[in-house]
Amino acid sequence: MPYETPQPAFVLVRPQMGENIGAAARAMLNFGLDRMRLVAPRDGWPNPQAVAMASGAGRLLDEALLADDLAGAVADCHFVIATTARMRGLTKPVFSPERAMAETARRVAAGERVAVLFGPERAGLENADVACANAVVTVPVNPDFASLNLAQCVLLLAYEWRRATADVVAERTDMARADWASHQEVERLADHYEAQMQEAGFFFPETKAESMRTNLRNMWSRMPLTQADVRMLHGVLRQMVRWKQRDG
Structure with a gap:
């Protein structure tokens, strides 16, 4: 027909x-x-x-x-x-x-x-x-x-x-059964990384530490992260810390 x-x-x-x-x-x-x-x-x-x-x-x-x-x-x-x-x-x-x-x-x-x-x-x-x-x-x-x-x-x-x-969408993101991470979830991820990087002595010299933290926060805010991404990045950092502790 x-x-x-x-x-x-x-x-x-x-x-x-x-x-x-x-x-x-x-x-x-x-x-x-x-x-x-x-x-x-x-x-x-x-x-x-x-x-x-x-x-x-x-x-x-x-x-x-x-x-x-x-x-x-x-x-x-x-x-x-x-x-x-x-x-x-x-x-x-x-x-x-x-x-x-x-x-x-x-x-x-x-x-x-x-x-x-x-x-x-x-x-x-x-x-x-x-x-x-x-x-x-x-x-x-x-x-x-x-x-x-x-x-x-x-x-x-x-x-x-x-x-x-037809209504042709110029751009879209297929979420593949994932949801976007909330601002709070991204902030917690940033806090986790910042704390471990502080312990590792990353923020050096002290005179540049504040601008380095600001740049890192800005980087996290620019990244379109899903909740699955956030969980994975938390897991990556935890495993790296465990590995370093075993090595020590």
């Missing part, structure tokens, strides 16, 4: 290799997209190589809309974006992938149907294909090697779609 989430259709125009169609399906499903449309696949349809490469995303291939030409594939769409790495001599809005998917998300949320076109592997979309689009999306790739694999291009746009429509 297709996802109920409104989303764009990804249209593969005259794709040549079944493996790339399957890889594109897998990339789409990775990011919650399942509206694939195929325009005149070179090797016919269905394609066993596509199924093998889809690796779990086979339902996208089963549900893919098959069209004889581009006009038929996008006939129901309100806005069409063409992917291309080359200047075409056509006056069009040119989006970055991020901007293209933000605009797509805005239009889809407003109830519009949006299609994103991907060209065949050999040379990409033809000028006639791009002329049918309302806008172009271009990836900022190395100008000396601008060609992207079909599935890679699909993956990149699918990722930007996900970023535009």
